[in-house]
Amino acid sequence: MASLLSPELLENIGKTSPPRLELVTRKDIRKYAIATQQRERRFLDGDEAPPMFYLALFWPVPENDQLSPDGVAIDPLLPEFPLKRAMAGGLKIDYHRAIHPGDVLQATRELSAIYQKDGSSGTLIFYEILMRVVNERGEPVVTEKTTRILR
Amino acid sequence: MSAVAVPDIALLEPGQELPVREFAADTTHLFLYNAVLWNAHRIHFDHPYATQVEGYPGLVMAGPQLGDWLHQCVTEWLGDRGRLQSVEYSNRRAAFVGDTLRSTGRVVAVDRENRQVTVAVSILNQNDEVLAPGTIVASIYG
Numbered sequence: 001m002a003s004l005l006s007p008e009l010l011e012n013i014g015k016t017s018p019p020r021l022e023l024v025t026r027k028d029i030r031k032y033a034i035a036t037q038q039r040e041r042r043f044l045d046g047d048e049a050p051p052m053f054y055l056a057l058f059w060p061v062p063e064n065d066q067l068s069p070d071g072v073a074i075d076p077l078l079p080e081f082p083l084k085r086a087m088a089g090g091l092k093i094d095y096h097r098a099i100h101p102g103d104v105l106q107a108t109r110e111l112s113a114i115y116q117k118d119g120s121s122g123t124l125i126f127y128e129i130l131m132r133v134v135n136e137r138g139e140p141v142v143t144e145k146t147t148r149i150l151r
Numbered sequence: 152m153s154a155v156a157v158p159d160i161a162l163l164e165p166g167q168e169l170p171v172r173e174f175a176a177d178t179t180h181l182f183l184y185n186a187v188l189w190n191a192h193r194i195h196f197d198h199p200y201a202t203q204v205e206g207y208p209g210l211v212m213a214g215p216q217l218g219d220w221l222h223q224c225v226t227e228w229l230g231d232r233g234r235l236q237s238v239e240y241s242n243r244r245a246a247f248v249g250d251t252l253r254s255t256g257r258v259v260a261v262d263r264e265n266r267q268v269t270v271a272v273s274i275l276n277q278n279d280e281v282l283a284p285g286t287i288v289a290s291i292y293g
Contacts, residue, residue: 031187035183038223040230051235052218061189072191
């Protein structure tokens with residue numbers, strides 16, 4: 001099947017977002033722990049963040065003109081894809097260090113891959129976003145690879 | 152019935168089960184979760200939009216919320232006896248407010264030399280449909 005991926009589209013591979021710096025607070029950890037129904041005291045007291053807390057810490061904070069009508073933040077890292085309908089994707093997360101209140105963490109995101117697969121049900125486009133979270137010493141804290149599928 | 156797994160590297164065997172936990176897929180926790188994320192996706196809080204525009208049967212639970220519950224299957228089991236190293240999962244089906252969800256975990260590999268255990272985890276709904284399958288690798292402290 002013909003490629004849906006133009007050279008211009010593929011040029012976006014390697015594109016990165018500006019680094020984001022965030023301070024971890026005990027209050028934010030506690031709110032996350034309650035929202036996710038944690039039962040471990042260390043999480044509920046905010047002494048340590050539940051593993052996926054990083055996702056809330058670095059969720060985008062879009063300004064009003066960056067919100068689409070369905071309430072989703074427009075991701076400036078993503079190009080216009082020829083397929084629009086998003087299917088379920090997957091995550092691969094590596095946890096290098098625990099997160100504690102007072103930590104100052106930095107996240108960078110990279111559009112690390114775009115590829116096409118042709119199957120019996122048609123053509124699918126896959127893209128991957130790699131997020132690296134490091135601490136103030138530059139040590140890795142979390143590495144997350146998200147794969148999204150478009151059809 | 153499979154044996155219950157104990158987070159002791161000497162006692163772990165493939166096939167052992169982790170404790171099952173039920174999670175409330177309710178409006179309150181859906182709101183709190185999207186509030187801590189700052190997630191304005193309307194399928195999570197705007198019932199007419201979710202049902203009439205997007206065609207869902209109700210308000211949609213947030214995908215990463217189910218991902219967090221997968222994590223808790225193992226973090227609660229480990230307590231202070233180990234830590235998560237890596238997690239891989241996908242959201243295959245949506246969950247809706249009012250669903251009865253549960254997390255399950257089963258030991259699939261034990262590496263005693265490196266003190267690592269691999270657990271197959273899932274979030275299932277009341278119809279036993281797997282919504283979010285995954286695999287978690289954890290290290291067990293000595």
